Amino acid sequence: MGTESTSSSAHAAIRAAIRAVPPGRVSSYGAIAARAGLRGRARLVGRVLREGDSPALPWHRVLHSDGRLAAPPGTALAREQMRRLAAEGVPVRKGRVAREYFIDGDDLDVLLWRG
DNA sequence: AGGATGACGGGAG
């Protein structure tokens, strides 16, 4: 198998956590990591998204903890993310999404991503 | 082997 790197199980857990975010809602890298049992590894989430070998991965629903989009303003990626969010009814003001659209809090297990 | 990088986060000034 190809050069295995980092626990592929960790990557799988992260992907599952990302897919668990329903349309019309968003979450943060840190929250996704925590939900995947990898608290503190927010950067690992970013790494997994960057690989992007998962077609059904709703990467656009993953934002910074402060509500900012993942990519810097002006980039094609940021525009695409904003477009996808808008398509799901998530308003983006000045490159950020309001806290009320986030499904992360203190205990993700309690929230259960429900809307 | 060592230093820099980054789709991060949180605290501090």
Place this chain on the structure above:
DNA sequence: ACTCCCGCCATCC
């Protein structure tokens, strides 16, 4: 609200 800084960690050079 913004900038700077440090912690974390897999990759990259």
